[in-house]
Amino acid sequence: MSKHTYRSHYLRTGLVLKPAQHQEIERLLTKLHGQILAYFILLTDITGQVVTSRGNQEDMDLVALGSLVAGDLAASHEIARLTHQYQADQLVFREGTTVNTFTCEVGFHLALLVQASTDTPLGWARVLIRRAAKELAEITSKRVEEPTDISTSGRSEVALPQEEDWSNLFDDALDDLWLE
Amino acid sequence: MYINWQLEELNLKIVYYGPALSGKTTNLEYIYTRVNPKRRGELISLKTYEDRTLYFDFLQLELGKVGGLTPKIHLYTVPGQTYYEASRKLVLRGADGIVFVADSAPEQLSANLKSWQDMKSHLAQFNMSFNNLPVIVQFNKRDLPNAIWIPSLQEFLEVNDSTSFEAIANQGYGVFDTFKAIVNRVVNRVQQEVV
Numbered sequence: 445m446s447k448h449t450y451r452s453h454y455l456r457t458g459l460v461l462k463p464a465q466h467q468e469i470e471r472l473l474t475k476l477h478g479q480i481l482a483y484f485i486l487l488t489d490i491t492g493q494v495v496t497s498r499g500n501q502e503d504m505d506l507v508a509l510g511s512l513v514a515g516d517l518a519a520s521h522e523i524a525r526l527t528h529q530y531q532a533d534q535l536v537f538r539e540g541t542t543v544n545t546f547t548c549e550v551g552f553h554l555a556l557l558v559q560a561s562t563d564t565p566l567g568w569a570r571v572l573i574r575r576a577a578k579e580l581a582e583i584t585s586k587r588v589e590e591p592t593d594i595s596t597s598g599r600s601e602v603a604l605p606q607e608e609d610w611s612n613l614f615d616d617a618l619d620d621l622w623l624e
Numbered sequence: 625m626y627i628n629w630q631l632e633e634l635n636l637k638i639v640y641y642g643p644a645l646s647g648k649t650t651n652l653e654y655i656y657t658r659v660n661p662k663r664r665g666e667l668i669s670l671k672t673y674e675d676r677t678l679y680f681d682f683l684q685l686e687l688g689k690v691g692g693l694t695p696k697i698h699l700y701t702v703p704g705q706t707y708y709e710a711s712r713k714l715v716l717r718g719a720d721g722i723v724f725v726a727d728s729a730p731e732q733l734s735a736n737l738k739s740w741q742d743m744k745s746h747l748a749q750f751n752m753s754f755n756n757l758p759v760i761v762q763f764n765k766r767d768l769p770n771a772i773w774i775p776s777l778q779e780f781l782e783v784n785d786s787t788s789f790e791a792i793a794n795q796g797y798g799v800f801d802t803f804k805a806i807v808n809r810v811v812n813r814v815q816q817e818v819v
Contacts, residue, residue, distance in 0.1 A: 458817065459626040466630035489626045491718030492682075493635035493698060507665040511682040511698070515670075518714040519679075526710070553626075610691060614811050617687040617695065618804050621659050 459489050459553040459584065466496075468583045473498050476558070476576045480569055483543060486557040487550070487580070488513055495554065509557075517547050517555045535574065537566075546573050551581025625720050625814055627693070634693040636810055637700065637718050641743050642725035643735040644676075644704030647764040647793040651725060652681050652699055654799045659685060677703040680715045697807060704739070713746040721758040721810040723802055725793075726781065728763050728771035733780065740781055758809035761788040762802045767795070 461469075469487065477485055477498040484499035486506065492514030494506050517536065524530040538545040539562075546558045546569065556577055560569050626635040640648040649669070656667045663686050670679035681701040686694060700719075702712040716722075724743065726736045744754045761783045763774060778788055789805060791798025 460818065461626075461628045461630065463630040466628055489635070489718070491626070491635075491637045491698065493626050493637070493696065495626075495628065505666055507684045508668045508682070511668060511680075511684075511700075514718075515679060515714070518717055519711070522710055522714055610815050611808060611812060613690045614687075614695070614808065615804070617690050618807060620688055621663055621685060622800055623658055623660055 461584065465583050469580060470496060472576060472579055472583070476572060480558065480560050480564060480572050482558050482560045484559040486510065486513060488555050489553055490514055490555055513547060513555055513557045517549065533577070535570065544569065546570070548573055548577045550577045551585055553584050554580060556580065627818065632693050634695045634814070635698065636695065636720045636814070637698045638721045638723065638806055638810065639715055639719045640699065640701040640723045640725055641739070642704060643727060643732060643739040644706070646704060646725045646727040646732070648701040648704065648725045649677055649681050650793040651799050651802070652683050652701055654793060654796050655699065655803060656683055658796065663687070676705060677701060678708070679703060679711050709742065713749070716746055716750065719757070720813070721806045723806050724759060724761045726761055726763050726777060728765045728777065729768055730770055730772055733772065737780065758806060758813050759787065760802055760806040760809065762791045762798065763788060764791045764793050766790045767792045
């Protein structure tokens with residue numbers, strides 16, 4: 445693929461996380477949080493939808509933050525592409541006086557934001573973040589056999605309702621959303 | 625689209641696209657004021673000093689449980705001004721559905737067409753077929769005394785009654801109908817893709 449073209453996943457993510465994958469992601473981010481002594485970690489999909497987070501989240505609007513992280517990463521990609529410097533798996537680094545911010549592409553589907561103290565050696569932080577991104581990408585890309593019993597989520601199966609029910613249920617939920 | 629079975633969440637992204645000042649942000653602002661505050665996040669706007677959209681507006685809505693999943697709908701607008709084309713394209717990234725907000729003013733006819741064609745071009749650059757994506761067209765500003773006749777607009781953009789809605793977004797007319805229509809189309813599409 446040319447560096448001037450887009451990956452097709454840029455338009456639609458179509459990410460479906462099974463419970464086992466989500467649990468692996470949680471475990472991995474807990475490990476990264478401890479290793480890097482991060483202030484804050486946010487994992488979103490490439491459209492900004494929050495997957496999970498770690499660290500200090502007091503007074504943080506994670507939903508808004510997710511949309512901005514995705515927009516920020518998308519803009520960085522486009523700058524790289526327009527200057528003919530686009531490469532896959534790029535990491536955006538924002539240097540601060542006390543806190544450094546890293547934003548990293550995670551495979552086809554996700555974006556990872558990590559904020560760590562400037563006391564954390566840059567090289568160390570970059571290695572750990574890149575390694576985590578690679579492992580996260582592997583988790584989301586691998587096929588997981590559907591479990592027959594998802595005890596942690598309380599669901600007996602991983603399936604959407606039948607088509608007619610699904611539309612009707614959505615109609616009712618949308619009507620409930622609107623204030624009279 | 626992103627489904628997390630562990631958290632029982634279904635996340636969808638819908639983009640409001642269209643020419644400058646056609647009423648994209650007005651749609652989101654009206655939705656923001658009319659939905660249950662417990663079911664929505666903050667309305668995020670990245671604007672210029674002149675109060676025009678610089679990058680995007682963003683609003684998340686959370687529906688009640690549907691079939692065991694909590695749907696979260698992310699609404700985005702694109703910047704309409706011509707020179708923000710690069711940003712406009714980026715906002716389309718990951719979209720599950722598009723609302724094209726067209727301006728009914730006769731003098732905006734060519735701007736509508738250009739925006740419509742640009743949108744198709746951007747989708748093509750993402751290797752995405754326009755025909756495979758749920759799209760609803762909203763003919764906004766129907767209260768203008770010289771608003772273009774609807775069949776003419778439909779013919780111009782090659783859309784029909786089932787995929788287009790009239791609206792006066794600043795009064796709220798047609799806003800919810802448009803929103804509901806695009807969500808319905810998107811969820812039907814999700815059902816087909818996931819099953």
